[in-house]
Amino acid sequence: MKVLLTGANGYIGRRLKEKLLGEDVSLRLLARNPKSMTPDVKVEVVQGDSFDVDSLERALEGIDVAYYLIHSLQEENYRELDKLSAHNFLNAAIKQGVKRIVYLGGLGVKEHASTHLLSRIETGEILSSRPTEIETLWIRAGVIIGSGSASFEIIRHLTEKLPVMVTPKWVKTLAQPIGVDDVVSYLEASKDVPLEGNVTVDIGSKMMTYKEMMLGCAHALGLKRWIFPLPILTIKLSSYWLNFFTPVPYNVARSLIEGLSSEVIIQNENATKYFPHIRPVSFEHAVKQAIQEMEENQVFSRWSDAGGGKDVWEKEFKNDTSAALFLDRQTLPLDGVSKEALYGAFCSIGGDEGWFGYNWLWEIRGVMDKMIGGAGLNRGRRDTYKLRVGESVDFWRVEDLKENERLLLRAQMKVPGKAWLEFRIKGDEFIQTAYFYPRGLLGRLYWYLLIPIHYFVFKDMIRSIMKKAKKL
Structure with a gap:
């Protein structure tokens, strides 16, 4: 099987790459800067991106399964860029005879989604829009918990630094978090699972509020914390709060905060149907594993490994x-x-x-x-x-x-x-x-x-x- 992995220098992409290297596949990567990829004789690297159609077609030539792990969150006009990127990828994949696209998007209902979540949903809709010409397996995850993930970094920093938290009402929003290793397992298995046309698979563990997640993280860290939600804190004020107390810059914090007002819960049972061998670990287990990796200096990838923006190294390397x-x-x-x-x-x-x-x-x-x-x-x-x-x-x-x-x-x-x-x-x-x-x-x-x-x-x-x- 010939596999193309995009976003291979990102948080999920780096981990999925290592997983795929242990499989019997021929692996190719698409990267703006090949130097960002650790040299490996088992991997072919094509320089380019999803806005360069020629490089896309070169990367997709002869590919059976293509992983789409691309987004432009740190760009101001990320929604339009994400649409263009998805259209380019879909057209190039069909032209080159790719059999399947595997896309990792976000949980959420379109009618109630924030701009960020709506963009991820629109991307999935575009990639799934031509089912007679190509299969699309759309994996949807909510809050990803793991060492180096943006969600975990936010929760951990707030929990460690603030014994008492006065929070916005979004801490009562429901979500279904999932450990990063489980996300990677679903993605890796997606290349082989038998399908009948396009399929959307929602993944996650037990349903929790964000308040319960922060208190659960505090418990795993051996800390006692008190959280008092107030309805008066705005998205803008909350974004500055996250920007100041966590590693996440303001523009990313704002997009994430807007998303926290929307419930991100599972809408189908396809994870059990198509991946019965995968049993997601609990939130507490994922947190403890993330903490252990940090303490042992074994953090494999971080959310900031590959950032967007008009003036970042990937574009001007x-x-x-x-x-x-x-x-x-x-x-x-x-x-x-x-x-x-x-x-x-x-x-x-x-x-x-x-x-x-x-x-x-x-x-x-x-x-x-x-x-x-x-x-x-x-x-x-x-x-x-x-x-x-x-x-x-x-x-x-x-x-x-x-x-x-x-x-x-x-x-x-x-x-x-x-x-x-x-x-x-x-x-x-x-x-x-x-x-x-x-x-x-x-x-x-x-x-x-x-x-x-x-x-x-x-x-x-x-x-x-x-x-x-x-x-x-």
Whole structure:
């Protein structure tokens, strides 16, 4: 069987990819940036996206089953983009003779769905619109619980940080959460299950309110929490609240909050009919497993691994630091320190390890970023020591990574321009460079105002990295 996986650098996609690699299939991936894919001789990677019809047709050529795990949530006009993307994919799949599309969408009733959920439903309707020409298996899930999932990150951060919560009335909304491993199991099995035309399969575990989920998470963490719902908190205020206390940026928080007002519960029994061998684990079990993975540094993927937006690395992944107008460069001799130790030291930056000095300044910058709707520092990082291209490190994203040679981070904080932070080992020198491409007069003022701070922060950073490398 020849399988195409889209969204393979996303939260679900990365996990499904690993599952499929253990199957007897020929696997092909469609990715904007092939460098974001871990090299594997078993996998073919086609560069492109669902808005490039030529690359879509190349990727779908000879494919039996195509997984559609694509959405444009972080774009302002994501609903229209999602429609166009689905139409392009459906047309290309039919043209290339694909037998089945497997799509992961969201639970919800169209008449009462938020804009976000409505977009996911419309995508499913488009992919299912030509049943005489191609089969579509539409898997619908609600709140996905797992280490690194956006839903779990929100619930966990609120639960850990706030002993007493005054919440909007949406905490009384019903949902049927499901563990991420169960979602992946349904998706993996979807390539083989016998069908009779198009089928929609709703998946989930026990029905719960969001309040019960937060209290259940608190119980799993060994915490006591009190939640008091109030009807006066608006969607906008709730979105700012989530943005400030969780790793989710404002635009994503708003879309999720709008969705929380809609019940996301199972509408059919097809999960039992078509997948009788899969028994979803309980919410508490999924939470405990997620916590264990975090404690053991085994988080495989995160919701922020692949983000949307008009200015993110997936679309502009070229190392265009040469365009920078301003830079701050610091150099030190290796002085006997091995390249392996130095590489390990600067690749541990961010997250719980901090930023090698002046962490209080970085924290202030993170709070400022959160206040204007940015990612802030509390996205943290997936693994304390290991990095891969495309994943987030606080309010940066890994844009390039060469073992024992280079780490390039691209800024994702709110900034009037584009910024990069590079660590490079060249010959017998360690070179640390901050690049900045300003946007207009404001960008230039921003750089000049920060020169005194940069002098101390970056000079201390390179020395601290070298000090850690010597210890390693």
